Amino acid sequence: MSRIVILGAGTAGTIMANRLQRLFSREIKSSKTTITVVDNNPAHLYQPGLLFIPFGDYSPGQLQRPRKEPVNKKVKYISESIDRVASDENRVYLINGTPLDYDVLIVATGTRIAPEETEGLTGPGWREKIFDFYSLDGAMALRNALSTWKGGRLVVDIVDMPIKCPVAPLEFAFLADAFFTKRGMRDKVDITYVTPLDGAFTKATCSKELTHLLTDKNISLVTEFSAGSVDGEKGLLTSWDERQIPFDLLVTIPLHLGAEFVSRSPGLGDDSGFVRTDPQTLQSKVAPNVFAIGDATDVPASKAGSVAHFEAEILEKNVKLFLEGKPLEGRFDGHANCFIETGFNKALLIDFNYQVEPLRGFFPVPHLGPMPLLKESRINHLGKLAFRWVYWNVLLPGHDIPFVGPLMSMRGKTPLGATP
């Protein structure tokens, strides 16, 4: 008898539950294996859609489904909060005191924003002139504000890394440029992009290749700025080294932390509540029968749905090997694949991993594409829009996407600087 417990029914947890259900369908039928998912959220939100909400492109109803719906019915689903993981007892304690014993535990509880961790951020002006778009409430409040805004200084600020979907803040700035241009008021808006990193992108290659997009769109860039405090009344963003940036409207990407129960679970997480995880096998460092996937881990990959999808294939293999008592063979390479909306119905697509920076070429089929890498195009934008269907119908059910393997392919790709 093997008891598999998955904490979290977001993107990563749902994919894992559905994949493992298929893999062990016979054992589940004969009650030799059980899969249990624990999550107390009522809704499953299509998070990539949040970016478009402030510009009036989606309604909340289009982006949400009941949390339980995408999880296969043969998986046991418990709607309850988690108190802690006691890895020395192979047991999870739920907040109501119920213990849940496991043979294999998969932590897939993602990351959450913590705006209250930055001084003044949720003080005067919060959701009046200071907004986030990483929550549905925040994105909706920002939509209302933008629809009547007369212009001024718009500042987009990343408080700290890591964040979910590291390119989303930049996409927000690009889409804001297009939004104000279409409304005929771009000349009344200054857009400033503020980041704690030394460039606009998290990947050096992208910064080198794509920083011109900011210049072209007349977006100012402030780098190595670590936000220490916000004064909503005066409209001032201040860094720890006491530089100041004035704003009329601040769009903040607040500090990200792991789920709260991680910090209550001895040895499981780092200081920020991310699960300490082997970047290749996805086994946690706290115990061999505890694994982690998606945004919940501390692996140096992007916190993005594509990463969770690629990791799932590797983790499925390793969970099976672990239950058979064999050495783990699955090795994740950090593969991520991101669309970057650049405004005016165009988008970029980038493909990279732990070691390899984004390259030029075509995706998913070498030489044919149809989607070009590291280059703006309309088809990439259509790809991003079509992805909402792919998410609910292919990704969450845990199917493989045709032509797209979990490990990054180098076929047909050219390193930058080389002749194509």
Place this chain on the structure above:
Amino acid sequence: MTAILLEHPVDLDAEGFFQKPEQWTEEMGVEIARELGITLTDKHWQVINFMRNRYLATGSAPSIRTLGKESGVPIKELYQLFPKGPAKLAAKIGGIPKPHGCI
């Protein structure tokens, strides 16, 4: 890659962070800081030692917020001691791998 620091071979990553903390000595810390233009005071060492000890005890480097709360040096002062990136610079000088959170 292997580099030579104060006549000892050390394993560094592409950005100069130690891959094997056991190869590090305090003298090397002084040398790395000097290359970064930082003269180390007792306050610097308080942060570096906190950072290093926490890494050796738990396997992960403390975040800037933890440094501010627990090292005894407030965040604002950390930025004065280690301009622009306190956690990153203290890790580099203290001979531990690059902290996560930079992706």
